[in-house]
Amino acid sequence: MRQQRFHGRTESGGRECSWPGCEEAGEFRAPGGRAAGFDGPGDYRWFCLGHVREFNAGYDYFDGMDAEEIFRAQSPLHGWETQTRAFRPDAGVDGAPRWADFSDPLEAISGRARAHVKRRQADMKPENARFTPAERAALEVLGLDGSIDRKGLRLRYTRMLRQYHPDHNGGDHSHSERLQMVVEAYQVVRKAAALT
Numbered sequence: 217m218r219q220q221r222f223h224g225r226t227e228s229g230g231r232e233c234s235w236p237g238c239e240e241a242g243e244f245r246a247p248g249g250r251a252a253g254f255d256g257p258g259d260y261r262w263f264c265l266g267h268v269r270e271f272n273a274g275y276d277y278f279d280g281m282d283a284e285e286i287f288r289a290q291s292p293l294h295g296w297e298t299q300t301r302a303f304r305p306d307a308g309v310d311g312a313p314r315w316a317d318f319s320d321p322l323e324a325i326s327g328r329a330r331a332h333v334k335r336r337q338a339d340m341k342p343e344n345a346r347f348t349p350a351e352r353a354a355l356e357v358l359g360l361d362g363s364i365d366r367k368g369l370r371l372r373y374t375r376m377l378r379q380y381h382p383d384h385n386g387g388d389h390s391h392s393e394r395l396q397m398v399v400e401a402y403q404v405v406r407k408a409a410a411l412t
Contacts, residue, residue, distance in 0.1 A: 225265075233264040235271075240264035246271050346410035354401035366411055373402045 224244055231242040242262030250259040263271055278286050318324040335356060343362035347355065355361065358372055378384040380395040405411065 231262045233267055234261040235263055235267040238264060238267055240266075244268035247275070347408060351404055351408045351410070354404035357397050357401035358405065360405075362410075364405075364411070366406075369402070369405055369411065373398070 226243055226245065232238070233240045233242045241264060244263050244265060246261045246263055246268055248259030248261045261271075278289065281289065318327075335352075341362060345362070347362055352362070355364070358369070358376065360369065360372055364372075376398045377395075380391040380398060382389050382392075385391070
């Protein structure tokens with residue numbers, strides 16, 4: 217096996233250098249006329265060592281870009297605007313667990329998975345199918361299922377307000393996050409077109 221003295225060298229396989237008039241083997245890849253995009257990696261040119269060095273010395277990545285495109289390309293976040301599902305904090309399942317509530321991290325993970333399975337099973341019930349996923353999530357926050365009507369929703373909301381609102385529970389502000397979730401969930405469900 218031949219030692220690769222220079223990084224990026226590939227066996228030419230009979231390719232000649234793309235530099236006009238050069239007959240040496242084209243062992244180094246360089247960007248071609250068509251840039252990489254959604255339809256593939258783009259075209260490449262192949263040069264010998266001397267000509268790839270000359271090409272690289274005069275190559276301008278920003279050629280043809282306007283000032284705004286150059287600014288975006290130079291941003292440290294360029295290319296990281298969207299998160300891959302697996303790397304989102306919720307990983308497409310639900311909110312991140314409160315690790316302090318668990319003595320063992322595996323309990324938090326298994327609890328999260330059980331909640332996900334339970335939610336999927338609830339989504340498959342015929343009475344829940346008429347609601348959107350966001351509305352089903354809001355129903356879950358309120359502890360309701362898809363068979364609820366407007367009167368039942370209002371009664372449940374009133375009960376939960378009395379339970380979590382500091383004016384009704386002796387001034388206890390420890391449930392403020394839960395109260396906020398209940399109010400937001402109620403706003404989503406009350407506007408649901410499927411609610412009778």
